[in-house]
Amino acid sequence: MAVDTAREEKALRELTSRLVEQYGEAHPPDRVEAVVGAVRKRFEGHSVRDFVPILVERIARRELDPLRAKNNTAQIVLAKSGGENGSPAAHSAESSGGFAGAVKRFVPAGLAQNKKVLALVAAGVVVVLAIAVIMAVRQPDSSSAPAAAPALTTVHGVIGSEKAAFFNDPQVADALAKHGLKVDFEPAGSRQIATSVDLSKYDFAFPSSAAAAERIQRQSGVTAKYTPFSSPMAIATFKPIADLLTQAGIVQQGATTTFDVEKYLSLAEKGTQWNQLDGNTVYPVSKNVLVATTDPRTSNSAAMYLAVTAYVANDNTIVRGTTAEDAAVSRVSRLFTRQGYTESSSDGPFQDYLANGMGPVPMAWIYEAQYVDAAVHNQLKPDMVLMYPKPTVLSQHTVVPLNDKGDKLGKLLTTDPDLQRLAAEHGFRPADASLFTKVTTAHQIPVDTNLVNVVDPPNYDTLEHLLDDVAKSYN
CATH class of the missing domain: 3.40.190.10 (Periplasmic binding protein-like II)
Known part of the structure; x- marks a missing residue:
């Protein structure tokens, strides 16, 4: 197993354990594991892996607890790139083929088949993705905030x-x-x-x-x-x-x-x-x-x-x-x-x-x-x-x-x-x-x-x- 793949696998196991612990009262463990697995599949086959665990966690949290989700992840950045009827929900990255689908929507139809153009746009999207992830880490949502220290006896x-x-x-x-x-x-x-x-x-x-x-x-x-x-x-x-x-x-x-x-x-x-x-x-x-x-x-x-x-x-x-x-x-x-x-x-x-x-x-x-x-x-x-x-x-x-x-x-x-x-x-x-x-x-x-x-x-x-x-x- 490659080093990057091993690191990703470890990160995904750890985030699954965190989500099971956090959402244990609302969802059984197999439900949490199923959500994580489904979200992970959306990013299969893509070479850019650095931010996959973070994206998987953010999307899984949104599905497990939609009321507390924050719209500051890279997925939301991609979703807001445009689409039919201007609807982000209808054209989010995870609902239209993941990363590749999101990249194609940045490119005019006439250039969509040009691989060099797609590569350049993909690189730009990666930069946007990195910035979005950094912002997500710097401003975590309330669901991942550490619990207050218990009162001492x-x-x-x-x-x-x-x-x-x-x-x-x-x-x-x-x-x-x-x-x-x-x-x-x-x-x-x-x-x-x-x-x-x-x-x-x-x-x-x-x-x-x-x-x-x-x-x-x-x-x-x-x-x-x-x-x-x-x-x-x-x-x-x-x-x-x-x-x-x-x-x-x-x-x-x-x-x-x-x-x-x-x-x-x-x-x-x-x-x-x-x-x-x-x-x-x-x-x-x-x-x-x-x-x-x-x-x-x-x-x-x-x-x-x-x-x-x-x-x-x-x-x-x-x-x-x-x-x-x-x-x-x-x-x-x-x-x-x-x-x-x-x-x-x-x-x-x-x-x-x-x-x-x-x-x-x-x-x-x-x-x-x-x-x-x-x-x-x-x-x-x-x-x-x-x-x-x-x-x-x-x-x-x-x-x-x-x-x-x-x-x-x-x-x-x-x-x-x-x-x-x-x-x-x-x-x-x-x-x-x-x-x-x-x-x-x-x-x-x-x-x-x-x-x-x-x-x-x-x-x-x-x-x-x-x-x-x-x-x-x-x-």
């Missing part, structure tokens, strides 16, 4: 603050709009969402852990949940601090940097200050060696910090039972109370880390996603370092749908390829690990893509008891 939610950048991304908004959704959200600490936020005015809640989601499910009587992505907990620090803690035996540097929680806990229990570390010339301040966290009474990231440190304090065993809870709290509560003021959500301390350097925040407990997102968007300074606590814990960002709109959003976030890809670009780990690896490789971000030293947080009730006991330590 707004889905209201309350989310962990670390996901605000994701939902504020115009690409995320566009991906959701393709499915008819627009997300309107308020940020809050994840434990705050689970304990004190009035959820009756929201369509979904999106805390940063399975434990907070479970509490929301219990309170709301909801069984459904979605986990579109996750993020391990990490520590954001600076190269001088990492070097200093390497000398102290707490940090180990390599392809990625690790932070020994057990050695750190022993150091912090003694109340060791930065200026008491041997050889400290880079950060000689009289402040306790502590990782800065959020408020455990409101924030999931602090609850994850408590889960890790309580595990280590309990002889590297998941905390179970009142005796183990009391023993763990007695060891780890000072990690919180000695910090002074703590913020209610994770975005606050991380923004301090980005903006103010190691003076106020030498180490910040964060979601890995926050650091990766900042790296992707060129917000990191050269001396900033990501450390993985050993052990760490995985934070499962979980959507709890509170109605059908929230359920639709949860499904989309979990299954839509574009939204999963965009989640990876914001530092989260979606179900397809290769998406996250692709982002971190492209931006040369040193992350541990194969985390193995990960512990499970205690069950929901135990974690709540630990959090409540730590909260009492503030008084």
Whole structure:
């Protein structure tokens, strides 16, 4: 099949599909196909093929929907060239032999048999035809105009603050709009969402852990949940601090940097200050060696910090039972109370880390996603370092749908390829690990893509008891 013929066949198949879809309510598919076939036959045997698909479509539309047809096609130009009684309808190109018949009507009867004259006139008609088709394309009729975009359904939610950048991304908004959704959200600490936020005015809640989601499910009587992505907990620090803690035996540097929680806990229990570390010339301040966290009474990231440190304090065993809870709290509560003021959500301390350097925040407990997102968007300074606590814990960002709109959003976030890809670009780990690896490789971000030293947080009730006991330590 010649290239031009193949192109024409493809164009005719596509226009047939368009017409079947557009006129499906008024005409059965076989009727539409029959009209297209009949119109096409009118142009058989003619060497000028460039505009045949367009002409076929215009004529077929006129026959399928005559009330909306426009008289601006090449067929109408040919029809208005004259004829008996001056009637265009009686002498249109398609009713008198197609292209050849139209050409002959441009030529006086005495010259009609002169092939050279006919050839010249045919060339002129082709020019007119081209101009007419261009005008038709530039001024399409209303039947081929694109349908107006459907109105978007707004889905209201309350989310962990670390996901605000994701939902504020115009690409995320566009991906959701393709499915008819627009997300309107308020940020809050994840434990705050689970304990004190009035959820009756929201369509979904999106805390940063399975434990907070479970509490929301219990309170709301909801069984459904979605986990579109996750993020391990990490520590954001600076190269001088990492070097200093390497000398102290707490940090180990390599392809990625690790932070020994057990050695750190022993150091912090003694109340060791930065200026008491041997050889400290880079950060000689009289402040306790502590990782800065959020408020455990409101924030999931602090609850994850408590889960890790309580595990280590309990002889590297998941905390179970009142005796183990009391023993763990007695060891780890000072990690919180000695910090002074703590913020209610994770975005606050991380923004301090980005903006103010190691003076106020030498180490910040964060979601890995926050650091990766900042790296992707060129917000990191050269001396900033990501450390993985050993052990760490995985934070499962979980959507709890509170109605059908929230359920639709949860499904989309979990299954839509574009939204999963965009989640990876914001530092989260979606179900397809290769998406996250692709982002971190492209931006040369040193992350541990194969985390193995990960512990499970205690069950929901135990974690709540630990959090409540730590909260009492503030008084």
